[in-house]
Amino acid sequence: MELLEAIYTRRATRSFLPEPVSDETVRRLLEVAVQAPSAMNAQPWRFVVIQDPVRLDRYSERAKALLLQRLGTDDKNRHYADRLSSQRAGERVARERRSALLRRSE
Numbered sequence: 001m002e003l004l005e006a007i008y009t010r011r012a013t014r015s016f017l018p019e020p021v022s023d024e025t026v027r028r029l030l031e032v033a034v035q036a037p038s039a040m041n042a043q044p045w046r047f048v049v050i051q052d053p054v055r056l057d058r059y060s061e062r063a064k065a066l067l068l069q070r071l072g073t074d075d076k077n078r079h080y081a082d083r084l085s086s087q088r089a090g091e092r093v094a095r096e097r098r099s100a101l102l103r104r105s106e
Contacts, residue, residue: 033045067084
């Protein structure tokens with residue numbers, strides 16, 4: 001894929017398959033990620049790989065709560081805060097359904 005094609009056809013992914021990403025794929029992605037340039041070659045990145053869905057949900061909730069806290073109250077930010085709040089409510093329902101299904105299958 002050419003660079004311009006990659007830039008113009010990029011997509012945000014907001015839903016994922018339930019299968020975990022293989023260790024080989026994770027390692028390859030990390031190898032590629034550290035090749036990104038950084039100012040003065042500082043290489044300030046840190047990566048954390050989380051594959052446990054419960055832990056990932058907890059981190060996601062905490063990050064969204066922090067973002068909501070930090071958003072200002074102007075009209076643009078209010079719109080994002082409303083969207084994020086409704087998204088969080090939908091995700092909470094989905095998490096509860098997944099938990100119920102897991103409990104039934106045990």
